[in-house]
Amino acid sequence: MRIVFVCGSLEPGKDGVGDYVRKLSKELIKNGHQIWALALNDPFISYTFQSLIPLGNGEPLELRLPADLPAKEKVAKASSFVCSIDPDFMSLQFVPFSFHHKGLPYQLSGLLKQFGKDRKWHIMFHELWIGMDRQSHMKHQLLGMIQRQLIKGLLRKLNPVLVHTHCSVYLHELKKLTDIAQRLPLFSNIPVLDPYRVSQKMKQDYTLSDELSIVLFGGIHSGTPIKAFAAEAADYAKRNQKNLKLIVAGRNGPELGDVVKDWEQAGLPAIILGELDNNQLSKLLTELCFGLFTTPVLLAEKSGAVAAMMAHGIHLICVAREWQPFGPVQKQNPLHIPVYEIGKLAQFFQTQPDFSKNVSVRSVSEQFIANLSNAESYG
Known part of the structure; x- marks a missing residue:
């Protein structure tokens, strides 16, 4: 054609x-x-x-x-x-x-x-x-x-x-x-540099990891309940003797400062990497297991950041403001991604991710x- x-x-x-x-x-x-x-x-x-x-x-x-x-x-x-x-x-x-x-x-x-x-x-x-x-x-x-x-x-x-x-x-x-x-x-705009390593990561047991580095890649939406998420994450890490930190990459927007502040006030470290080229980003996402995004879960299917993280075997959780369309919703969570609710963060770290919705x-x-x-x- x-x-x-x-x-x-x-x-x-x-x-x-x-x-x-x-x-x-x-x-x-x-x-x-x-x-x-x-x-x-x-x-x-x-x-x-x-x-x-x-x-x-x-x-x-x-x-x-x-x-x-x-x-x-x-x-x-x-x-x-x-x-x-x-x-x-x-x-x-x-x-x-x-x-x-x-x-x-x-x-x-x-x-x-x-x-x-x-x-x-x-x-x-x-x-x-x-x-x-x-x-x-x-x-x-x-x-x-x-x-x-x-x-x-x-x-x-x-x-x-x-x-x-x-x-x-x-x-x-x-x-x-x-x-x-x-x-x-x-599909993901970020090429996977090491497909074999990512495929092996997808087969491992995510619940056994002691390093809970959580990557936040891409734009940060306003109204995100990061403060509650960070407080609960800190409590979970302390009770389970886990090392937990936030790694932020990409163009994040004006909400970045508040997110970092809320995270650090919870007693957890935050690392700001800024914009990375595709190779650097792929290497980072290949190394990590956990990630969060702030796009409402009903809109996750259109998020390039979500697609990129899923393609790299990142176990994702949606931490977003309430977003309910005026009309009826046929698919509440089309990508089967966990959605953060106060008091239920432990379930995220103790369940295996679902990569069946990944596309090429x-x-x-x-x-x-x-x-x-x-x-x-x-x-």
């Missing part, structure tokens, strides 16, 4: 969706497909960049358009790029904030319609709208209503042959807008092509 992926940015290591596009593209290219990538709103460059020859590492040819480029010029450059390729499919990798700094990409559907006219479209919704949960602020709920309408208009204008999303909660919402939505699992880029790419082929047959 000839496929053009369209996303916001393709800056390596700076944009999760861009990294996703690169990794999926490399797998598809390896399997004989012809892939191109178009960054339509890239804030990391100040000029138009186009690769003219393959880079030699299996990555797709790409066109990157700076965020401040006028819409008319974006259409002209993107049209020329797409016409020269004549793809079988255009694949939009959608996150509202990738195409507009306030998450309101009013012009997006019009731009896509202009340079992708009469093309077969696929849309992957990495994100939908904010304010989807009962606990969200009214301001977010109102903004989310506008974002939902924009998504509804996007579906109407592009008339895609196939729609994907990673998350079961999002799939439930998308099915209210279209009958062609399907779930495509999320290979399996995802195979499903992606199979779903597209089926859509093409019936489209």
Whole structure:
């Protein structure tokens, strides 16, 4: 197949969706497909960049358009790029904030319609709208209503042959807008450097470990009950004579200071590593057994940090604020990850992890092509 992926940015290591596009593209290219990538709103460059020859590492040819480029010029450059390729499919990798700094990409559907006219479209919704949960602020709920309408208009204008999303909660919402939505699992963007060692770690008995180093990788959400978790963790370590510390890696956001403070006030050490490259991160995650994340468990399926830690054999626990969507929930815990409750932390350390939900880029790419082929047959 000839496929053009369209996303916001393709800056390596700076944009999760861009990294996703690169990794999926490399797998598809390896399997004989012809892939191109178009960054339509890239804030990391100040000029138009186009690769003219393959880079030699299996990555797709790409066109990157700076965020401040006028819409008319974006259409002209993107049209020329797409016409020269004549793809079988255009694949939009959608996150509202990738195409507009306030998450309101009013012009997006019009731009896509202009340079992708009469093309077969696929849309992957990495994100939908904010304010989807009962606990969200009214301001977010109102903004989310506008974002939902924009998504509804996007579906109407592009008339895609196939729609994907990673998350079961999002799939439930998308099915209210279209009958062609399907779930495509999320793979890890972080390559596993030592698959054998990770596979051996997954077979060991996690309950026997005396070193309870807990890794927190990625963004930290507000409202996380870290203070209660840290106090209970300290008590568990003392009663069971375990060495316990927190290791924080990645881009964590403004909540990091409060998390470290709560952890240290509980009498436990915290090590802040900051951003690591993929090799450093893979080595770290391979060494450790336990981890936590602060994304609500209903949204864990769309978390790149969760996917990366699971791929490296990390026994995870969700430590997050309450997040309950307005609509009914069909799958309360789709990845079967333990959720922290006060007084029940010991159960986490005394149970074996479930890695049955792990997926690979290979399996995802195979499903992606199979779903597209089926859509093409019936489209």
